[in-house]
Amino acid sequence: MPSQTATEENSTAGVTPAAPWRIQAVSVLPNHRLALTFRDGxxxxxxxxxxxxxxxxxxxxxxxxxxxxxxxKIELGVLTWPNGADIDPAWLHENLATDKTWSVPF
Known part of the structure; x- marks a missing residue:
């Protein structure tokens, strides 16, 4: 499956999520992995x-x-899927700040 990149999409006009832990970009990688870039770099x-x-x-x-x-997709700095599932970006940021690769527990 080719890599896909999504950038910030805001469903509310004029709203810019500025928190440093908000996700700015995502790329789909093989084996259920996502490369993430946060607003703080x-x-x-x-x-x-x-x-x-x-x-x-x-x-x-x-x-x-x-x-x-x-x-x-990214909606207001949060990873979301078509069924309404999402992942807390602050939680991702916290774990990726110490380890650049993190296995999300389910």
Missing amino acids: LIGVADFSAIGTTANPGIYAPLVDINFFGQV
Whole structure:
């Protein structure tokens, strides 16, 4: 699957999320990974591959499908998917600040 890059998309005109932990850009990488760039310049890779082994993924279940996973978008600095699933950007930022690659637990 080719890499895709999304940049900041604001659903509310004139709103610019300025918090340093807001996500500015995302690229889809192989094996359920995302390369992230935050507003403060921090970059890192979030590994979502654990989604395939969790017993109860809940709203995240569709992310197992690599094509669905690749539909990630940025809305007001937050990673979102078409089914309404999202990931807290502050949590991602905190973990990627110490380790440039982080396995997201599910």
